[in-house]
Amino acid sequence: MSMRPFVASGASAADLERKAFADDVAYYLRLDPKQLPSRYFYDPLGSALFEAICQLPWYSITRAERRLLAAHAAEILQRVPSLSTMVELGPGSGEKLSMLVAAAPSTASLTVHLVDVSAAALDLATRTLNAYDLKVERHQASYEAGLEALSRRHDRRTLVLFLGSNVGNFDPPGAAEFLRTIRRALRPDDALLIGADLLKSERDLLLAYDDPLGVTAAFNRNLLVRVNRELDADFDIDAFEHRAIWNSVESRVEMHLVSTRRQRVRIAGSRLDLTLEDGETIWTESSYKYRAEEIVAILGRAGFREIDQWVDASDGFALTLVAAA
Ligand code: AVI
Secondary structure, eight states, X not given: OOOOOOOOOOOOHHHHHHHHHHHHHHHHTTSSSEEOOGGGGOSHHHHHHHHHHHTSTTOXXXXXXXXXXXXXXXXXXXXXXXXXXXXXXXXXXXXXXXXXXXXXXXXXXXXXXXXXXXXXXXXXXXXXXXXXXXEEEEEESOXXXXXXXXXXXXXXXXXXXXXXXXXXXXXXXXXXXXXXXXXXXXXXXXXXXXXXXXXXXXXXXXXXHSOTTOHHHHHHHHHHHHHHHHHTBOOOGGGEEEEEEEETTTTEEEEXXXXXXXXXXXXXXXXXXXXXXXXOEEEEEEEXXXXXXXXXXXXXXXXXXXXXXXXXXXXXXXXXXXXXX
16 A cells, blocks of 8 residues: 655645634734734634624614615716726625626726635635626636736726725724735726725714624634634633723724633634733733725825725715726
């Protein structure tokens, strides 16, 4: 019987992902204040809880964006004619991209690129887009790696979609840098459509991030469930409360997990022993809120010029279409 040769190298993508998670947890929980990066919310349960958040009456981002796309999809496509390529960074279910595709006069020569680290998200979006007569290309990669791959292609005009106010989860220097990364992947006259949540009353913002049903609290606390499962940790989930605060100086909603007693936690997979004081918090997310004109200014500094902007005044949300200058 022949034996398969033993190969010492060649860690799988899953191994690398797990190592990055373990390293990030070790790094961010040693900071003062303690933190965990919000990109780790989206394991299968976290993604399902996020889908539920999008249906909450208090969380308006998804509905407002959908309304704007329903009203203006045809106009958006008219403003960037001769498109050969659409790229969505974080396509979710593919529903928003398909609203644009459905408004296109013809799709036969269109290729859509879906960029996401999650294979499950790519499967879902691919199924949605397969209903149309077009080519779908999947990139299971970070946004940066996906953009890097796209910058080497030679086709006609490209439209990049960065929707859902995902830009709000970057801090302002990070957002500026990421928008420059998008710009570098594009050629002059290629376009970017970006969706961003706008400043609104503190009451509405806090209801959106601390909803009466406790879905956002579950979404936040599930991060500790994930650390326990994937990194062999012993967080006592019951001993953490969800807290959302509006930081008006930084113009962001912050989400925290508050320790309700002094406690020790062992995170074996990150080789970390942690002590949390009673009332100490782990900062898990920032959602920056902008004024509509600030978004145009930030995009201008990243090398884009405004084509148009559509604002949903009732829920305070903007879709901004810009071209690479
Ligand atoms: C994905 N992102 C734009 C959401 C937001 O509004 O910042 C994530 C979220 N966090 C709590 N609720 C939703």
